[in-house]
Amino acid sequence: MMRIRLPLGVILLWALVALLAPVLPLSPNAIDLPHILAPGSLNEWLGYDDLGRPVFDRLLVGGRTSFLVAFAVVGISLVIGSLLGTVGAYAGGWLDLVLVRVMDVFLAFPGILLAIALAGVMGPGIDNVVIALSAVSWVGYARLARAQVLSMKERDHVHAAVATGTPPTRIITRHVLPLIGAPLIVEASFGMASVVIGEAGLSFLGLGVQPPSASWGSMIRDGARYMLVAPHMVVAPGAALMAVVLAINVLGDHLRDWLDVKSQTLKDRGSKSPLP
Amino acid sequence: MFIRFFMARFLTALAVVFGVVCLVFFLLHLVPGDPVEVMLGESARPADRAALQQALGLDQPVHVQFIRYMANLSQFDLGISFYSKRPVRDLLLERLPATVELGTAALLVALLMAVPLGMLAAVKKGTAWDAGATGVALFGVSIPNFWMGPMLILVGALWLGWFPVSGREGIASLVLPALTLGTALAAILSRMIRSALLEVLNEDFMRTARGKGLAERTVILRHGLRNALLPVITLLGLQLGALLSGAVITETVFSWPGIGSLVVEAIHRRDYPVVQATVLCISTSYVALNVLTDFVYAWIDPRVRLGSQR
Numbered sequence: 001m002m003r004i005r006l007p008l009g010v011i012l013l014w015a016l017v018a019l020l021a022p023v024l025p026l027s028p029n030a031i032d033l034p035h036i037l038a039p040g041s042l043n044e045w046l047g048y049d050d051l052g053r054p055v056f057d058r059l060l061v062g063g064r065t066s067f068l069v070a071f072a073v074v075g076i077s078l079v080i081g082s083l084l085g086t087v088g089a090y091a092g093g094w095l096d097l098v099l100v101r102v103m104d105v106f107l108a109f110p111g112i113l114l115a116i117a118l119a120g121v122m123g124p125g126i127d128n129v130v131i132a133l134s135a136v137s138w139v140g141y142a143r144l145a146r147a148q149v150l151s152m153k154e155r156d157h158v159h160a161a162v163a164t165g166t167p168p169t170r171i172i173t174r175h176v177l178p179l180i181g182a183p184l185i186v187e188a189s190f191g192m193a194s195v196v197i198g199e200a201g202l203s204f205l206g207l208g209v210q211p212p213s214a215s216w217g218s219m220i221r222d223g224a225r226y227m228l229v230a231p232h233m234v235v236a237p238g239a240a241l242m243a244v245v246l247a248i249n250v251l252g253d254h255l256r257d258w259l260d261v262k263s264q265t266l267k268d269r270g271s272k273s274p275l276p
Numbered sequence: 277m278f279i280r281f282f283m284a285r286f287l288t289a290l291a292v293v294f295g296v297v298c299l300v301f302f303l304l305h306l307v308p309g310d311p312v313e314v315m316l317g318e319s320a321r322p323a324d325r326a327a328l329q330q331a332l333g334l335d336q337p338v339h340v341q342f343i344r345y346m347a348n349l350s351q352f353d354l355g356i357s358f359y360s361k362r363p364v365r366d367l368l369l370e371r372l373p374a375t376v377e378l379g380t381a382a383l384l385v386a387l388l389m390a391v392p393l394g395m396l397a398a399v400k401k402g403t404a405w406d407a408g409a410t411g412v413a414l415f416g417v418s419i420p421n422f423w424m425g426p427m428l429i430l431v432g433a434l435w436l437g438w439f440p441v442s443g444r445e446g447i448a449s450l451v452l453p454a455l456t457l458g459t460a461l462a463a464i465l466s467r468m469i470r471s472a473l474l475e476v477l478n479e480d481f482m483r484t485a486r487g488k489g490l491a492e493r494t495v496i497l498r499h500g501l502r503n504a505l506l507p508v509i510t511l512l513g514l515q516l517g518a519l520l521s522g523a524v525i526t527e528t529v530f531s532w533p534g535i536g537s538l539v540v541e542a543i544h545r546r547d548y549p550v551v552q553a554t555v556l557c558i559s560t561s562y563v564a565l566n567v568l569t570d571f572v573y574a575w576i577d578p579r580v581r582l583g584s585q586r
Contacts, residue, residue, distance in 0.1 A: 101291070101295065102295075104288075104291075104292045104295065105292055105295030105296055105298075105299055106299075108292050108293070108295070108296045108559050108560075108562060108563050109296070109521075109555075109558075109559045109562070110517030110518060110519075110520045110521040110558065110559065110562045111517065111518050111520070111521025111522065112521055113520070113521045113524065113555060113558055113559065114555075116521075116524060116539065116540075116543070117300075117303060117539070117543075117551060117555045118303070120539075120540075120543030120551060121303055121304070121543075121548070121551065193418070197420045200420060200422070201420060201421075201422055201525055204422040204525065204528075205524075205525065205528060205540055205543075206544065207543065217422065220422055220423055220426065221422075223426070224426045224429075224529070227426060227429065227430050227434060228430075228434050231430055234423070234426050234427070234430070235427075238420075238423035238426075238427065241420060241423060242415075242418055242419055242420075242423065245418040245420070246414065246415070246418040249414060249417065249418055250414070
């Protein structure tokens with residue numbers, strides 16, 4: 001159980017910090033000139049950055065940035081992606097063909113290259129980061145939803161619904177979407193990890209949130225210049241980032257196993273499994 | 277049969293590349309407001325603005341611009357860089373060898389790390405070795421390049437002084453970037469090798485190999501790993517794309533003079549022709565790599581290319 005409690009704790013802490021950051025007595029932009037680049041001490045755990053700002057406060061505010069971006073991007077791309085994938089697969093014909101071709105084009109951009117180009121062209125800012133990362137992420141959900149719906153279309157209960165004259169929108173919302181939810185949720189949980197890295201990566205390249213706002217990526221970027229004198233500026237945000245990503249990945253693994261196990265027990269009971 | 281498979285795959289790839297070209301073309305048109313104003317700043321004189329607009333062909337209707345763009349592209353004319361005033365093609369060709377060098381080194385690093393790790397995890401499945409290898413892989417995928425890079429610089433260059441901090445001079449300067457770029461790939465590859473090998477280990481021919489008295493080492497290496505590598509090759513092709521996009525960040529961290537750092541520099545300088553061309557170059561190489569992987573796979577495994585006959 002320990003293996004799930006620790007990552008769960010990290011995620012809860014991350015969420016708590018993100019939601020409470022605005023009301024906590026933080027001063028991420030307060031400049032304390034005598035303490036420029038000072039390492040951690042009892043008063044200020046993680047020390048100060050190159051402008052004399054407290055690294056700990058900036059770390060918490062940066063956590064809020066990554067949390068908000070991750071939720072926005074995964075939410076937007078999950079909704080758009082599964083909607084397009086479902087409609088394409090269910091409608092079939094030219095609509096599906098167009099969708100597949102468009103997905104192929106988006107998939108031809110490796111990793112976050114498209115996001116880098118989009119964020120670069122649209123200019124920096126948190127809104128543009130969300131747009132750029134969503135433009136990359138939706139394809140994964142669309143592809144998954146499409147594959148799931150294609151297999152779901154041939155199920156008996158869907159045929160039965162069609163035969164009884166149920167309208168397509170009702171078939172999709174009542175008979176298809178509830179059954180393809182599980183794999184999409186697992187995909188979304190891993191998607192959170194890549195969006196967190198993506199946001200930090202864009203901010204690292206200077207294409208994300210703008211100073212003086214804090215992001216873990218931009219903190220690493222600023223700190224990399226002072227690595228020999230103030231390694232804490234790079235170590236702290238990087239460790240936080242890695243802890244969150246690691247925790248999401250571990251939880252995603254558990255979630256996937258758990259959802260699979262559930263379908264297994266249903267099968268064992270002799271009833272028809274709702275999952276492929 | 278092979279020719280038909282080849283042609284079909286090739287034509288699909290061409291269609292995708294055409295889509296990519298379109299998307300990249302419209303990228304410039306996504307610039308909020310007037311791209312010319314973004315490039316020159318708000319205080320630019322109207323005459324300069326008009327001149328740049330004409331130089332870019334932005335005074336023409338979109339379809340004319342698109343046709344001109346495609347025509348230029350078909351002659352490998354990628355335009356002139358705003359910043360250095362040199363042909364973008366020359367800039368790309370200058371930077372390409374460094375990226376190829378880094379990518380190859382990273383792939384080598386990844387294979388050297390992943391093959392032993394994946395084999396160890398599969399052969400000693402369920403033991404502490406397996407758990408350890410899984411843990412290492414999990415860390416590998418969770419460490420972002422832009423943190424791993426600076427940490428390696430801190431330890432390997434600043435504290436130990438074994439390697440240069442950045443730049444591209446000699447083989448020593450290649451070590452840290454290749455490690456940074458290769459680690460994530462190594463993590464993913466080791467997981468693939470583990471699961472592929474586990475599947476093969478239960479095959480009948482493995483029992484036969486053991487039964488005729490071969491040494492366990494030979495059984496695993498000659499009969500197990502060889503067959504397990506087949507599915508790994510397909511996935512490796514897809515993962516090379518991640519390597520390409522990882523190169524953008526890794527090259528920036530280490531000031532490695534490749535395509536990846538070129539695209540970031542160009543974005544910061546608002547040098548849009550260079551941004552367009554580099555993005556196009558990276559994604560078409562990715563598509564080409566994928567097609568190549570399919571061919572290699574079909575070539576080694578006859579079941580793939582003959583699949584349509586069944």
